[in-house]
Amino acid sequence: MRADLARWQFAFTSVNHFLFVPVTIGLAVLTALLQTAWHRNGKPEYLRLTRFFGVLLVINVAIGVVTGLVQEFEFGMNWSAYSRLVGNIFGAPLAMEGLAAFFLESTFLGLWLFGWNKLSRRVHLATIWLVALGSVLSAAFIMAANSWMQHPVGYVTDPKTHLPVLNDIWALFTNPVFVWSYAKVVLASLVTGAAVMLAVSAWQLRRGGDRDVFGKSARLALVVLVPAILFAMLVGDELGVIEGRYQPMKIAAAEAQWTTCQPCSFSLIQIGGGNNDHTPTQILAIPHLLSLLATNHWNGKVIGMSPLQAQYAAKYGAGNYVPDVFIQYWGMRVMAYLAVIVVLVGLWGLWLSRRKKLATSRKFLWLATWMVILPFLINTAGWLLTESGRQPWIVQGIMLTKNGISPSVSTTYLVISLTAFVLLYGILGTVDLLLMLRYSRKELAPVPAEAAAGEPVPAMDY
Amino acid sequence: MAFVPLWFILIAVLWTGFFVLEGFDMGVGMLHGAIGRDDAGRRTVMHTIGPLWDGNEVWLVVAAAAMFAAFPGWYATLFSGAYLLVVLLLCALILRGVSFEYRDKRPSRRWRQNWSRLLVVASLLAPLVIGIILGDLLHGLPIGANHEYAGSFWNLLQPYSILVGVALVSLCVLHGATFIALKTTGAIRVRAGRLARRVAPVTALLVLAFVGWTHVTAGGGAFLNPVELLAALAILAAWALVRSHEGWAFVATTVTIAVCIITIFVDLYPRVMVSSTNPAYSLTVRNSASAPYSLKVMSVIALVLLPIVLAYQAWTYYVFRRRIGGQPPRPAPAPLSRPAVSATAALAASRPAQPAAGPHRLWQLWRPRRGGGSSRR
Numbered sequence: 001m002r003a004d005l006a007r008w009q010f011a012f013t014s015v016n017h018f019l020f021v022p023v024t025i026g027l028a029v030l031t032a033l034l035q036t037a038w039h040r041n042g043k044p045e046y047l048r049l050t051r052f053f054g055v056l057l058v059i060n061v062a063i064g065v066v067t068g069l070v071q072e073f074e075f076g077m078n079w080s081a082y083s084r085l086v087g088n089i090f091g092a093p094l095a096m097e098g099l100a101a102f103f104l105e106s107t108f109l110g111l112w113l114f115g116w117n118k119l120s121r122r123v124h125l126a127t128i129w130l131v132a133l134g135s136v137l138s139a140a141f142i143m144a145a146n147s148w149m150q151h152p153v154g155y156v157t158d159p160k161t162h163l164p165v166l167n168d169i170w171a172l173f174t175n176p177v178f179v180w181s182y183a184k185v186v187l188a189s190l191v192t193g194a195a196v197m198l199a200v201s202a203w204q205l206r207r208g209g210d211r212d213v214f215g216k217s218a219r220l221a222l223v224v225l226v227p228a229i230l231f232a233m234l235v236g237d238e239l240g241v242i243e244g245r246y247q248p249m250k251i252a253a254a255e256a257q258w259t260t261c262q263p264c265s266f267s268l269i270q271i272g273g274g275n276n277d278h279t280p281t282q283i284l285a286i287p288h289l290l291s292l293l294a295t296n297h298w299n300g301k302v303i304g305m306s307p308l309q310a311q312y313a314a315k316y317g318a319g320n321y322v323p324d325v326f327i328q329y330w331g332m333r334v335m336a337y338l339a340v341i342v343v344l345v346g347l348w349g350l351w352l353s354r355r356k357k358l359a360t361s362r363k364f365l366w367l368a369t370w371m372v373i374l375p376f377l378i379n380t381a382g383w384l385l386t387e388s389g390r391q392p393w394i395v396q397g398i399m400l401t402k403n404g405i406s407p408s409v410s411t412t413y414l415v416i417s418l419t420a421f422v423l424l425y426g427i428l429g430t431v432d433l434l435l436m437l438r439y440s441r442k443e444l445a446p447v448p449a450e451a452a453a454g455e456p457v458p459a460m461d462y
Numbered sequence: 463m464a465f466v467p468l469w470f471i472l473i474a475v476l477w478t479g480f481f482v483l484e485g486f487d488m489g490v491g492m493l494h495g496a497i498g499r500d501d502a503g504r505r506t507v508m509h510t511i512g513p514l515w516d517g518n519e520v521w522l523v524v525a526a527a528a529m530f531a532a533f534p535g536w537y538a539t540l541f542s543g544a545y546l547l548v549v550l551l552l553c554a555l556i557l558r559g560v561s562f563e564y565r566d567k568r569p570s571r572r573w574r575q576n577w578s579r580l581l582v583v584a585s586l587l588a589p590l591v592i593g594i595i596l597g598d599l600l601h602g603l604p605i606g607a608n609h610e611y612a613g614s615f616w617n618l619l620q621p622y623s624i625l626v627g628v629a630l631v632s633l634c635v636l637h638g639a640t641f642i643a644l645k646t647t648g649a650i651r652v653r654a655g656r657l658a659r660r661v662a663p664v665t666a667l668l669v670l671a672f673v674g675w676t677h678v679t680a681g682g683g684a685f686l687n688p689v690e691l692l693a694a695l696a697i698l699a700a701w702a703l704v705r706s707h708e709g710w711a712f713v714a715t716t717v718t719i720a721v722c723i724i725t726i727f728v729d730l731y732p733r734v735m736v737s738s739t740n741p742a743y744s745l746t747v748r749n750s751a752s753a754p755y756s757l758k759v760m761s762v763i764a765l766v767l768l769p770i771v772l773a774y775q776a777w778t779y780y781v782f783r784r785r786i787g788g789q790p791p792r793p794a795p796a797p798l799s800r801p802a803v804s805a806t807a808a809l810a811a812s813r814p815a816q817p818a819a820g821p822h823r824l825w826q827l828w829r830p831r832r833g834g835g836s837s838r839r
Contacts, residue, residue, distance in 0.1 A: 063559075065516070066555060066559040066560065067556075068523075072530075075530065075537075075541075077548055078542070080541065080542035083530060084534050087531060087534020087537060087752060091532070094530055095532070095763075095764075098528075099764060099768065099771065103771045110512070115781060118781050165755070166752075166759070407608075408611040409545055413545050416546065417549045420549055424557075428560055
């Protein structure tokens, strides 16, 4: 019961946190690109766009930062046994994250926001790139920590205390699970940021916004979006192979594969399934595709959940080592199918852009506006797949989730904190969404130099 | 192993840095209504920390992460033991963070009033709760032989800990008021100075009580140790200087707040959490520390990165060193010409906030001959 509540709380807070984080990372990079364009060609529309999307970036940063604080404290609050056991390994990248990334991101964001008329153009441009760098770096450290939970490396087990002890910090950053999942997170963030920029631009174009201006941002978004989502899918495929190697149960569950198969076909859609239904009705299956996805070989072998369960029970003792199959199977498919839709819409947009019809195709603009929902669903499905697929382990092979909770924290406390966070996040999420919509729909501010006419001090020194 | 005490020192430094910097942010948050009065004034007051507070708050994030990495046992027992206080603290920090950003996003009076109220309450709660938690570390909590917290919520609220919390809140108010006086001009500067003079005696009494009680709690004999003595002297100096010297008063409150936090850590060492059940069960730097290799790796990283962080944060303070104007100079100004308060407002306004006066006097303390105006202008 307490473990369930603690898990629900972590799932709720981290899924919410990751709604805002990819927008921050993606928009930081895109805003930096816009400002770079302005810096190089001096066209005022790029400056207006920089400022317009900068507002959206900041609304998100605020809530991303505070929800991140909850994540950091939650390990100690709800998972004290886990923290005690792995703090010397898992804590290290978190501390580095703060020192190397959060300071950079927050300090330079302040400088960027308030430094428009205080810094030279070049230095000011550097500050937004440092914000983007900080946000991209922060993802690296947290992914190194998370990848260690998926595939623990760089440690030895102390012969006396039987505790895992860090002995190679580089191993955390050369962990193949880290390398590929980090690449995937950065690409997914670019996709999310680009989708937000595209949707806002499309909405503005539909409502008669300036074509010269929002046409440019829509194009930039598409140019980033399409390669990013294509690479994300390739990286995701490779990540599947790697996770299949270290966490075969996760991948078998994602395919609802109970028995070992060779070659294996990929189930496109099935009815039924789940942990108690080993023979769901297959509607459509593609031969060899699962072998190819899970092993990179045409005739690759995928070990089923039942033999894996027997193998784990023999190795780690009696217990249920099968994660929630429903979440795995559909998490995988929601992620993959929605990504295909994003690719198709993106390609359509690029084709329109080439034919100079991007700003006028009402069908595309409508679709591009609503497509903004997809990356958030994809990200959430991806995290559910990764994290639920690790269950019942909190650290694969080292500690079970149920053993990681805080012994001193009662059910009442967990209910209180969960309720508080759900209420707070619900209210703030709504406010954030309303503000995002409000500022996305705002008319583009005029070129700053015009507005400052008649003021005693020039608004910007360039 | 020298790394264990080094990390204890680093964590003390991080908490001290947090309170010195975020201390005035909390103070500004609590006082922005009282000193700012009307909407324009409030925005000016909040603008004094607009570019700074976010970077300052990271000190807390890093302090907690450093505890996790260097002393996992301490982090685990403290955060699970002080559970409801930590929940309260998180709620306060969340509301504070978004109040800054969201307050100016809508023109509605009610909207702004509500965020302002939240900002005041949250800015008061955060140092109060952290103060109570820091007090608990030294005063002692029911901790068993397995290092798990064995008390209830009420065990966290001891008179000594509450005094630490109240003293810290009061110090943040004084620190914030001297900061506002240093960073603004006109009526706001006058009001901030007046408020600082009013709260100084109260704060002085609370800090002196804190020093005395801390000394007794730590079981420290007839004389104050040097750090405790310095804390007492610093608050008396702040009390005296607040009447006449804006810049030096801020220096004095900075020293006071730093030394008060250092006092707690000095009196704790080598313990990190005292057990009131049995002193033998106390968590110490030894029995809660990480493995030597982790500490070594992190020491290298921290000793390389911390100076860089300090350098660019100091540069930020240099960039935003000028005083901010109180009231707009002309009657009925366009709303855009008011100083933009929140970060987003600074961007949303088509014209960024303008400083109205020269560098404040603290800056002139060490660059006396420099005229107004930055080199960029």
